Amino acid sequence: MAKNNTYEFVNYLWDDARAAGLDEPDLLVYRSNLLGADPRITNTGGGNTSAKVSARDPLTGEPVEVLWVKGSGGDLRTAGREHFASLYLDRLHTLRERYLSDPARGPKSAVEDAMVGMLPHCTFGLNPRAPSIDTPLHGFVPARHVDHTHPNAVIAIAASRDGERLTREIYGDEVVWLPWQRPGFDLGVLLQQVCAEHPQAKGVVLGGHGLINWAEDGKACYELTLSLIERAARYLAAHDKGDGTFGGARYQALERDARRALLAELMPWLRGRLGESTRWIATFQDDEATLRFVNSVDAPRLAELGTSCPDHFLRTKIKPLYVDWDPAEGADRLRAKLQEGLAAYRADYAAYYEQHRRPDSPPMRDPNPTVVLIPGLGMIAWGKDKSESRVTAEFYSCAIEVMRGAEAVSEYVALPRQEAFDIEYWALEEAKLRRMPPEKELARRVIAVFGAGSGIGREVARRVSREGAQVVGAVRHFYSTLHPPTKR
Incomplete structure (x- = not known):
């Protein structure tokens, strides 16, 4: 692989020798793995990629256009060909016409949700991989190759109060700003309109969400994705506040050995408090970026706002528990503040549920935080197993970088609470949870x-x-x- 010095904030990994000889679906897999290998481009399990490929219909032998797109539940870094769905493109467009003909259509409508159940009827080649909800975003963009990613640098722009202005300033007319809309079929239809109205555009910043861009060649699409992320990252770096990030330091971190000793004393007790009804497994993180945030002046304000990108808050919940503890106060005071904080968080989460619930909303889930932020100490993330808690920590680390960038160039804004609730308790998300296999006998222990x-x-x-x-x-x-x- 030839060394590429164009990029400072992402890794250029494309190797022409490795790509040579791959057919289009395998080339898509290769591109996807490269994008997923860099956590600054997309998070674990997040993002999706696609390619529109000419193929022979296995029944008629006639040439057809097939959309290969990362399927539901796959991870770009580790995905193989078996993790990609394949759909007849013409049937997907027929489904679009059916959607547009229904007067009850629209974002978050029952008609829109029903389209997800229709996607399997477009399956090519008896492919068992279920299409993801983002399939229309790929199918309705006229370009042959599409990347949808969740880069911290671009989400920082997408989650800024001045996101539309910043998008123009960074990209000119190459990238279009699209205000927040819940992922789904209607967003794919809207994206097709954007492509028609802005033929010069190479991509879209999805407000509060991420980036989608396209090209006619797989390698060109990969390089465009990196280029757009690089431009956003350089813009943020040029405006970074340095020691003034997050309003500057309010508290000082404990020494590493002191952090470890306090954690060893605290963790069994805290796990017991969170696990009164359900056991949880923890991941602890005290890297420089995490400590800078939890020790900062602005941490209480920003933590209360919650996260923006849907991928993030489905793991981190609507917001973390920030414990306003002075590291000089000692462990007993920390326990007391954690006890108070947990009680307040549970009450606040129950109020959030009651205020935003719909008549058909699923029952309220566990009201405990999945992220706990403690000045001087760091972040403790929780999940049903070590893997899930690690990913939760990863996602809130991404949220910290998003807030850092947004606050450097504008003001960070999270999703409105109702929008966040409608995703957290979306019927399709609930159905996904119910399809998960039952936990094993020793799970969470x-x-x-x-x-x-x-x-x-x-x-x-x-x-x-x-x-x-x-x-x-x-x-x-x-x-x-x-x-x-x-x-x-």
């Missing part, structure tokens, strides 16, 4: 296995892991984990 380096201990560790447990393996000598005893 942390089990320590002593002697896990070999023999019976190792097999026990593997067994409880298969049953869903989060396993801590302990051995008497670290050497045995690297060099298990050999049979004699």
Whole structure:
């Protein structure tokens, strides 16, 4: 791969030698993996890509146009060909005509939601992968290749009060601003209109959401995605507030050893308080960016606003719990403030649910926070297992970078509470949760296995892991984990 020095804020990874000889679907997979490999481009499980490919109909033998698009639930970084849905493009456009002919259509309408159930009727080649809700965004853009990503730098513009002005300032007429609208079929129809009205445009900044852009060639689309992100990132860097970021420091971080000691003392107690009805697994994060935010003057205000990008708050909930604790106050005072904060958060979440619920909304879910921010200490993220809590931490780290950028060039704005609620408790999201397999017998439990380096201990560790447990393996000598005893 030739070194590319054009980019400072994203990694250029395209390798012509590796791409050579790949057919169009596999080239799409390759492009997707490259985009997903850089967390500054898109988050775990977020974003989607597509290619419109000429193929032979397996029944008639006639040439047809097929949309290959990342399917529901896939991750760009690890996706294989089997994670992409394939649809007859003409049938997708027939579905569009059906939608437009219904007078009850519109954003968040029952007609729009019903379109998701119609997408499988457009399936090409008996492909079992379910299409994602973003399929119309790709199918109705006339270009052959489309990337939809969630880059922190672009979301910072999308979540700014002056987002439309900033989009023009950064991109001119190459990129169009589109105000927030919930993802779905209607947004795809609207995007098609934007392409028709702005033929010079190469992409769209989706207000409060992310970036979508297109090209006629896969490599060109990849390079355009990187270029648009790079331009936004450079603009933000030029306006960065340095030591004044987030209003400057209010508290000082504890020393690393002190943070670890406090965490070891605090975590079992806090996990018990959060887990009164459901067990949770934690991920702790105290990197420089996290500490700068939790220790800042503006952290209480920004944390209360919540996140913007839908991908973020489906994991982080509407907002985190920020604990206004002075690190000089000691552990007992922190426990007291956490206890007060948890009670207030639960009451606030219940009020949020009651205020915004619809007649057909699903029942209220767990009212506990999934992100806890503590000055001097860092961030504790929660999930049903280690993987989920790690991703939750990743998503709120992304939200911090979004807020940093937005506050540098404008004022950060989160989604209106009703819009956020309508996504969090969307019937389609609820259906996705209900389709998930039941949790295993030892799910959400942390089990320590002593002697896990070999023999019976190792097999026990593997067994409880298969049953869903989060396993801590302990051995008497670290050497045995690297060099298990050999049979004699």
